[in-house]
Amino acid sequence: MSSKLKKLLLWLLKLIIFVVAWGYVVYKFKTMEGNVSVIFTDSHFSFPIFIIVCLLMFANWGLESLKWQKLVNCGQRISFTKAVSGVLVGLPLALITPNRVGEIGGRAIVLEKGRRNAVVATFLGSMTQLAATLAFGVLGVVVYLCFFPLTKSVESAAWISLLIVFALVVMVVVCRKQRWVRLVTLKMVGRKMYVAIVRSLGLYRVRDILHVFAISMFRYCIFSAQFGILIQMLIPELTVVEVFVGITLTYLFTTVIPTTVLGEIGIRGSVAMFVFETFTPQVAIVFQISLIIWIINIAIPTLVGSFILLRTRQRK
Numbered sequence: 001m002s003s004k005l006k007k008l009l010l011w012l013l014k015l016i017i018f019v020v021a022w023g024y025v026v027y028k029f030k031t032m033e034g035n036v037s038v039i040f041t042d043s044h045f046s047f048p049i050f051i052i053v054c055l056l057m058f059a060n061w062g063l064e065s066l067k068w069q070k071l072v073n074c075g076q077r078i079s080f081t082k083a084v085s086g087v088l089v090g091l092p093l094a095l096i097t098p099n100r101v102g103e104i105g106g107r108a109i110v111l112e113k114g115r116r117n118a119v120v121a122t123f124l125g126s127m128t129q130l131a132a133t134l135a136f137g138v139l140g141v142v143v144y145l146c147f148f149p150l151t152k153s154v155e156s157a158a159w160i161s162l163l164i165v166f167a168l169v170v171m172v173v174v175c176r177k178q179r180w181v182r183l184v185t186l187k188m189v190g191r192k193m194y195v196a197i198v199r200s201l202g203l204y205r206v207r208d209i210l211h212v213f214a215i216s217m218f219r220y221c222i223f224s225a226q227f228g229i230l231i232q233m234l235i236p237e238l239t240v241v242e243v244f245v246g247i248t249l250t251y252l253f254t255t256v257i258p259t260t261v262l263g264e265i266g267i268r269g270s271v272a273m274f275v276f277e278t279f280t281p282q283v284a285i286v287f288q289i290s291l292i293i294w295i296i297n298i299a300i301p302t303l304v305g306s307f308i309l310l311r312t313r314q315r316k
Contacts, residue, residue: 039288039289044233046233049229049233053229053230053293056223057297057300057301059222060222060223061084061088061297061301063222065080065086066080067219068107069082069083070211070215071121071122071125072117074117074208075118075121076113086111086118087305088301088304089107089305089309090106090305091106091305092106094106095302103126104122107119120200125212129216129219129220132213132217133220133252133255134252134255136248136251137161137252137255139248140244140248141158141162141248141249151278154278161253164256226293226296227247228240228244230293231276235282237280238280245279246275246276250268250275250276254271257271
């Protein structure tokens with residue numbers, strides 16, 4: 001199969017997922033009984049709590065910037081301010097590329113030198129965040145399967161996600177030091193780039209990766225807390241355990257679905273509705289919360305990053 005055909009099939013798959021996700025959202029809203037108005041008119045809405053959720057956005061991206069700074073600092077020293085600029089500049093480039101790949105090279109734009117090391121640092125940071133999401137997701141699946149009445153559709157999605165995570169772990173362990181992996185990578189990126197990547201990876205110790213992974217876990221707790229606070233505020237009848245399971249499964253299922261940042265709006269919202277329908281009939285509110293969180297954590301920082309990107313390009 002040619003590479004062009006593979007790309008075409010991948011984009012068709014993403015398009016189908018996008019259409020199905022938004023179709024599911026529209027269907028649920030049309031068939032829903034009761035009030036499905038925006039959350040700001042809800043009787044449970046609290047403006048001070050909403051402000052706290054908005055302020056947590058700074059902690060979210062501050063931790064991501066700290067993580068990137070620590071990884072880049074293994075090769076060259078950069079300030080925290082420079083790290084914040086790099087993280088924000090990567091967001092608009094992630095917005096227009098599949099699976100956020102533009103973010104990997106986008107952050108390096110703010111640096112004058114050592115850009116290859118910065119690209120490797122971004123990739124490692126993304127992998128640690130993925131590992132944190134999968135770890136919490138697996139914990140959520142275990143809690144759901146052991147302590148909750150099972151819904152067939154959610155149970156099936158949970159087992160499929162577990163199999164995907166298990167396959168990924170096995171693939172990493174088995175293929176990590178295989179000679180054919182090195183040969184394929186060498187052929188894909190070229191000898192010069194391969195040598196540069198290997199040299200950059202050699203800068204990191206196990207302790208550095210574990211430290212960054214701990215930051216990724218803490219960051220996961222922050223943006224999950226944003227989601228959880230709003231859900232507990234607007235759907236107070238849900239227990240903390242139900243909210244935890246709902247959020248971890250939502251992020252896990254969203255992670256294993258191929259998408260773009262723009263597609264995440266509908267896909268994450270539809271997945272959240274699909275999961276939380278097990279615990280509450282008020283899934284319209286869950287979708288609106290997903291949309292609000294996306295605006296706070298992605299749309300606003302991306303807008304700021306766009307201005308920084310324009311200024312950076314003009315200076316250079």
